[in-house]
Amino acid sequence: MSHQVLSDEFAVAGQISVDDIPTLAQSGFKSIVCNRPDGEGGPQQPSFASIEAAARAAGLQTGFLPVVSGQITPQQVQAMADLLDHLPAPVLAYCRSGARSTSLWQMACALR
Numbered sequence: 001m002s003h004q005v006l007s008d009e010f011a012v013a014g015q016i017s018v019d020d021i022p023t024l025a026q027s028g029f030k031s032i033v034c035n036r037p038d039g040e041g042g043p044q045q046p047s048f049a050s051i052e053a054a055a056r057a058a059g060l061q062t063g064f065l066p067v068v069s070g071q072i073t074p075q076q077v078q079a080m081a082d083l084l085d086h087l088p089a090p091v092l093a094y095c096r097s098g099a100r101s102t103s104l105w106q107m108a109c110a111l112r
Contacts, residue, residue, distance in 0.1 A: 004098060009089035010105055012098040017046055018054040025058040030088035033080075035095040035104055037066035061087050069100050072107065080108040 001020040003013035015036065016024070024032065032055050034048045052062045063083040067076050084091065084105075093101035 003092060004102075006102065006105060009091065010084070011090065011092050012101040012105070013092060013094045014097045015041065015045060016051065016092075016094050018050055021051070021054040021058050021060070024092055025060055029060060029090050029092045031061040031063065031091040033063040033065060033083055033087070033091055033093040033101070035065055035067050035080075035093055035101045037068065040066075041096065063087055065104075067095075067100060067104060069096070072100075072104055077104065077107040077111060080104045081111045084108055084112070 001013060001016055001023065003011045005011045011029075016032070032051065034051060036045070038047050039045060048064045048066075052064070055062045065076060065079050065083060067073075093105060095101045
């Protein structure tokens, strides 16, 4: 699993798996945010609940803010800003490719 670092406190990735969680924790991430709706990628996509359980077992905090690609709302931008204000950094956010999480982060940063 690869990720793209956007700042000292934030990175993005495409879909992660439960098996990626220990590596993310060892890499120093403190929180994970899912920006992908459950089931968007079909039955093979891990549910947020499974990611959250593995993350908590590894000592990571989580946030679930699913957004539809190309349809980010002002309320979702505010919710992302709130998550970034409250979750311990560094944070890894993921979606299908990382693009949606990048856009959401950029818009949330404009509010902060």
